[in-house]
Amino acid sequence: MSIEQKKLILINRIRTLEDEVIIDKITDFIEPAGSELPEAILQLLKIADAEPEENLLPHTSITDLLNPK
Numbered sequence: 001m002s003i004e005q006k007k008l009i010l011i012n013r014i015r016t017l018e019d020e021v022i023i024d025k026i027t028d029f030i031e032p033a034g035s036e037l038p039e040a041i042l043q044l045l046k047i048a049d050a051e052p053e054e055n056l057l058p059h060t061s062i063t064d065l066l067n068p069k
Contacts, residue, residue, distance in 0.1 A: 008066070015062050 017023055048056065
């Protein structure tokens with residue numbers, strides 16, 4: 001199995017997850033303590049997190065990326 005196939009399998013499994021605890025564990029695994037993101041990006045993420053959902057712009061879904069038209 002190629003690395004691309006393994007990535008797609010992982011993406012599909014993550015996409016269907018409903019358990020927030022598991023999602024948080026995956027996020028903690030991917031983003032080690034002391035995130036490597038620049039401080040400016042971290043501040044923007046905090047601002048976005050504080051905004052009500054209806055004020056946020058939608059992003060491309062993983063389904064759209066996996067099933068291009």
